[in-house]
Each structure stands twice: as structure tokens, then as C-alpha cells.
Amino acid sequence: MGKAKWLVFVLLVFLLACTQPSTENSQARSGNLAVYLTDLPAGVEKILVTISAIDVHKTGGAFFTVFSREREYDLLELQDNPELLFDVKLEEGKYTQIRLQVTEGRIQISGVLYPLTVPSSEVKINRNFSVLSGGTTRIILDFDADKSLKVSGNPKNNKYNLRPVILVKNISY
Numbered sequence: 586m587g588k589a590k591w592l593v594f595v596l597l598v599f600l601l602a603c604t605q606p607s608t609e610n611s612q613a614r615s616g617n618l619a620v621y622l623t624d625l626p627a628g629v630e631k632i633l634v635t636i637s638a639i640d641v642h643k644t645g646g647a648f649f650t651v652f653s654r655e656r657e658y659d660l661l662e663l664q665d666n667p668e669l670l671f672d673v674k675l676e677e678g679k680y681t682q683i684r685l686q687v688t689e690g691r692i693q694i695s696g697v698l699y700p701l702t703v704p705s706s707e708v709k710i711n712r713n714f715s716v717l718s719g720g721t722t723r724i725i726l727d728f729d730a731d732k733s734l735k736v737s738g739n740p741k742n743n744k745y746n747l748r749p750v751i752l753v754k755n756i757s758y
Contacts, residue, residue, distance in 0.1 A: 614677045614718035618651075621667040621725045631693035632660040632701070632730060632747070638686040639671065644679040651675075655688060660728055667725055677718040683710040683726075692734070692745045702746045712753045720758055727754040 618641070639652035651673045662668075685708040690701030716722050732750040736743050 615674050616677050616716045616718050617672055617721040618675050618680075618714075618716050619672040619721055619723045620670045620683070621723065629661070629692055629694050629730075629734070630696070631691075631698075632734070633657055633689075633691040633693070633698075634660060634687055634701075634703070634747070635689040636685055637688045640684045641675065641680050642682040642684070643676065644681055646678075648682075648684065649675065657689075660730065663728065672721075675716045677716050679713060679715050681711065681713055683712070683724075684708070685710075687749075690747050692747075699743070699745055702744065704746065704748060708749050708751070710751055710753065712756075714756050715758070717758055723755075723757045725754040725756075727752045 635655055635657045637653070637655045638650060640648040640650050642648045651671055687703050687706050687708060690703045691698050692701045693699075710726065712724075714722055714724060729750040729752065733747055735746040735748060737746065738744040
């Protein structure tokens with residue numbers, strides 16, 4: 586499974602599970618951010634990833650945590666079925682990045698689960714988007730399983746690596 590698809594899946598899951606972050610200025614204008622994840626086929630039965638946090642970065646500011654608890658997702662369940670990761674109220678403005686913290690990965694092939702190595706626990710999706718006051722920004726992330734999944738070793742001792750390839754398929758306001 587491609588890194589992009591994996592990242593998209595993680596982001597979508599995060600968005601679905603997020604709670605509304607607090608803001609210091611209750612008078613600040615805000616809008617909603619809803620992120621969805623979808624996936625392309627990869628030729629394996631399951632790709633399971635555990636995400637522990639999702640952050641978004643506001644231009645000229647800091648990162649805001651929109652999700653912070655461990656949750657496992659099967660990325661392949663998203664084929665042809667985008668899933669809402671989270672829908673959270675954020676301060677209006679321009680944002681530049683979505684960042685996912687991945688703590689574990691597993692892959693199922695022929696009914697057997699194998700460890701999935703994720704070289705970096707942090708997956709960054711660099712893409713500018715805006716949150717508009719009173720509206721909802723919808724982002725669809727596409728996790729490319731075929732480009733994200735790498736096999737190394739030999740036929741008797743395969744090692745599975747996940748370098749998530751996640752593309753921003755669509756942004757709507």
C-alpha cells in the first residue's frame with residue numbers, strides 16, 4: 586500500500602475521531618475542517634496502522650492537535666468508501682500541513698499477520714488549505730497502497746515496509 590494512501594487513511598481516521606480543540610480567544614471566527622480518506626487496491630488482505638495523534642499547522646502559528654488517542658485502522662477498508670477521519674472546529678485562516686503520528690503497523694497476507702515497519706512515525710502532508718468562518722472545508726486524502734508498501738528480504742523471510750504515499754485528492758469549501 587502506498588505511503589500517500591496510508592497517510593490519507595490515517596488523516597481521515599484522525600479527523601473522524603477528533604474532538605474540538607479549545608481556542609484561547611472565544612471570540613475568534615471559526616469554521617469546520619472535515620477530512621476523508623480513501624484507498625486504492627494493493628493486493629493484500631489488510632493493512633493495519635495505529636495512529637496516536639493528528640495535528641494541523643496554521644500559517645504564522647503553531648500546530649493544533651485535532652486527535653490524540655491510539656486507534657487502529659484498516660486502510661484497505663477504505664477502497665471505494667471514503668471514511669471521515671475527523672470533523673473539528675478550527676480558527677479561520679490558512680493552514681499548511683497535516684501531521685500524523687503512527688505508532689504501529691501490520692499487514693495481512695494469506696490470512697497471516699506480519700509486522701509492518703514504518704520508518705518514520707511522523708507522516709507529513711504538506712498542502713495549503715483554508716478554514717473559512719461559518720463554513721466547512723472538506724479534504725479527501727488518497728492513500729496509495731501500491732506505492733507505499735515495499736517488500737524486502739527473500740521469499741522465506743520477507744520484510745514489509747510502509748512509506749506512506751498520501752495524495753490530496755480534493756479540497757472543497
